[in-house]
Amino acid sequence: xxxxxxxxxxxxxxxxxxxxxxxxxxxxxxxxxxxxxxxxxxxxxxxxxxxxxxxxxxxxxxxx
Amino acid sequence: xxxxxxxxxxxxxxxxxxxxxxxxxxxxxxxxxxxxxxxxxxxxxxxxxxxxxxxxxxxxxxxxxxxxxxxxxxxxxxxxxxxxxxxxxxxxxxxxxxxxxxxxxxxxxxxxxxxxxxxxxxxxxxxxxxxxxxxxxxxxxxxxxxxxxxxxxxxxxxxxxxxxxxxxxxxxxxxxxxxxxxxxxxxxxxxxxxxxxxxxxxxxxxxxxxxxxxxxxxxxxxxxxxxxxxxxxxxxxxxxxxxxxxxxxxxxxxxxxxxxxxxxxxxxxxxxxxxxxxxxxxxxxxxxxxxxxxxxxxxxxxxxxxxxxxxxxxxxxxxxxxxxxxxxxxxxxxxxxxxxxxxxxxxxxxxxxxxxxxxxxxxxxxxxxxxxxxxxxxxxxxxxxxxxxxxxxxxxxxxxxxxxxxxxxxxxxxxxxxxxxxxxxxxxxxxxxxxxxxxxxxxxxxxxxxxxxxxxxxxxxxxxxxxxxxxxxxxxxxxxxxxxxxx
Numbered sequence: 001x002x003x004x005x006x007x008x009x010x011x012x013x014x015x016x017x018x019x020x021x022x023x024x025x026x027x028x029x030x031x032x033x034x035x036x037x038x039x040x041x042x043x044x045x046x047x048x049x050x051x052x053x054x055x056x057x058x059x060x061x062x063x064x
Numbered sequence: 065x066x067x068x069x070x071x072x073x074x075x076x077x078x079x080x081x082x083x084x085x086x087x088x089x090x091x092x093x094x095x096x097x098x099x100x101x102x103x104x105x106x107x108x109x110x111x112x113x114x115x116x117x118x119x120x121x122x123x124x125x126x127x128x129x130x131x132x133x134x135x136x137x138x139x140x141x142x143x144x145x146x147x148x149x150x151x152x153x154x155x156x157x158x159x160x161x162x163x164x165x166x167x168x169x170x171x172x173x174x175x176x177x178x179x180x181x182x183x184x185x186x187x188x189x190x191x192x193x194x195x196x197x198x199x200x201x202x203x204x205x206x207x208x209x210x211x212x213x214x215x216x217x218x219x220x221x222x223x224x225x226x227x228x229x230x231x232x233x234x235x236x237x238x239x240x241x242x243x244x245x246x247x248x249x250x251x252x253x254x255x256x257x258x259x260x261x262x263x264x265x266x267x268x269x270x271x272x273x274x275x276x277x278x279x280x281x282x283x284x285x286x287x288x289x290x291x292x293x294x295x296x297x298x299x300x301x302x303x304x305x306x307x308x309x310x311x312x313x314x315x316x317x318x319x320x321x322x323x324x325x326x327x328x329x330x331x332x333x334x335x336x337x338x339x340x341x342x343x344x345x346x347x348x349x350x351x352x353x354x355x356x357x358x359x360x361x362x363x364x365x366x367x368x369x370x371x372x373x374x375x376x377x378x379x380x381x382x383x384x385x386x387x388x389x390x391x392x393x394x395x396x397x398x399x400x401x402x403x404x405x406x407x408x409x410x411x412x413x414x415x416x417x418x419x420x421x422x423x424x425x426x427x428x429x430x431x432x433x434x435x436x437x438x439x440x441x442x443x444x445x446x447x448x449x450x451x452x453x454x455x456x457x458x459x460x461x462x463x464x465x466x467x468x469x470x471x472x473x474x475x476x477x478x479x480x481x482x483x484x485x486x487x488x489x490x491x492x493x494x495x496x497x498x499x500x501x502x503x504x505x506x507x508x509x510x511x512x513x514x515x516x517x518x519x520x521x522x523x524x525x526x527x528x529x530x531x532x533x534x535x536x537x538x539x540x541x542x543x544x545x546x547x548x549x550x551x
Binding site: 018019022023025026027029030031032033034035036037038039040043044047048051052054055057058059061062 | 130
């Protein structure tokens with residue numbers, strides 16, 4: 001008989017357990033970790049300024 | 065592939081598809097800014113970048129081409145980064161799971177099975193055609209034949225590329241990442257070699273003074289079309305970048321490395337494409353690598369470029385097929401991985417029978433896909449940064465049923481999809497890449513920027529009316545990670 005390739009019910013349970021384990025770890029141990037930091041307003045401004053600055057400089061050179 | 069091996073791959077992919085959709089823990093976030101930059105530079109340097117450079121100088125000369133490339137890619141990549149990288153990085157979740165917070169679980173499926181699927185099939189087909197042309201040229205050199213570089217042999221070799229791509233894809237993620245490790249540095253060497261070969265046979269004066277290849281009469285229009293095309297090229301990275309960015313250790317690493325790496329890689333490769341097109345009349349290295357590099361070096365370079373195309377094809381197809389599998393719910397759950405991969409390859413395979421069509425419509429394809437991606441990014445930026453203030457609950461992304469806090473309307477954020485539809489149509493009204501008709505505003509603003517702005521405005525209004533003011537779908541939620549990164 002062809003063996004089922006896709007996860008049987010026990011593996012679905014394992015998956016749910018793994019998901020719960022990861023969520024618990026993230027919500028308890030990683031709450032203050034910089035990996036989950038929001039992109040700061042300053043970073044957004046600097047990044048946007050650099051991207052627009054390069055575009056503006058290229059535009060000016062093209063116009064000259 | 066024997067049954068045991070097939071089962072192994074199936075389990076590996078099933079593991080990736082299931083566990084890959086799970087949130088990453090900190091220990092699994094393995095990339096710093098440098099690591100991610102290397103990944104993105106490597107992705108950007110591919111033969112599609114040569115084609116983009118060549119298409120740019122259809123409209124403008126070398127210096128204006130560089131300006132258009134810098135403007136378009138700088139802004140396009142920034143919009144792309146805000147619309148994909150930031151969200152996935154913060155919560156450590158692959159892109160299409162994360163976008164449940166914007167489109168709803170069913171809405172994401174609609175986006176994946178329409179826009180993402182068609183765009184990535186198009187790129188897969190194009191890479192196949194480029195492979196086909198490379199090997200047709202190698203055959204011409206090796207056997208002294210004169211096969212047409214848009215003829216039936218291109219189709220044969222293109223189909224071969226798709227079959228090879230399917231084989232690599234069927235073996236799962238480990239094979240793909242192993243191949244990319246040596247393709248990436250090789251491509252940098254190839255690009256430098258190509259530029260040296262080009263400039264040994266031409267002068268900088270020739271290059272700087274070369275006229276564009278097929279411009280319109282209006283110079284301003286030419287320049288803005290070149291900018292718009294490069295905006296589309298920058299945006300075209302949207303389908304794959306978020307999922308990669310979740311592996312980085314911080315938001316600044318993700319944003320700067322994705323934008324910076326793609327920008328640097330694109331500029332390097334596009335400049336070669338522009339120079340080749342202007343000096344030789346062809347951006348595609350298959351047309352000039354052998355005459356310039358000689359039979360041995362030229363053929364070796366073409367072999368490498370052809371191989372690189374196949375690995376790039378496998379990479380983008382892998383991300384897309386994974387997204388299809390994860391977004392399909394139960395529909396594809398019992399379909400074997402190689403079968404889904406084969407299904408994905410059908411349309412690209414059909415398109416290889418029309419190699420000149422894909423080649424000639426390259427610019428149109430990039431612009432049309434850019435129209436939809438610009439709209440998507442506008443909606444995502446409005447939702448994530450303005451309404452949610454970067455707050456998305458990881459746990460809610462995995463909830464389902466009536467208790468799902470991100471249920472929207474039957475799993476669909478109607479406001480998001482309506483905003484995408486309206487803004488895409490608006491883009492194509494401002495600039496129709498098929499008829500080449502433009503509105504006067506296009507010459508000053510492009511079509512991308514107004515489309516992104518409209519997507520944001522329409523979404524902010526509709527979503528507020530339908531969802532935000534009711535306080536549902538976790539708008540206004542407390543940020544569980546408010547202390548993250550703060551001393």
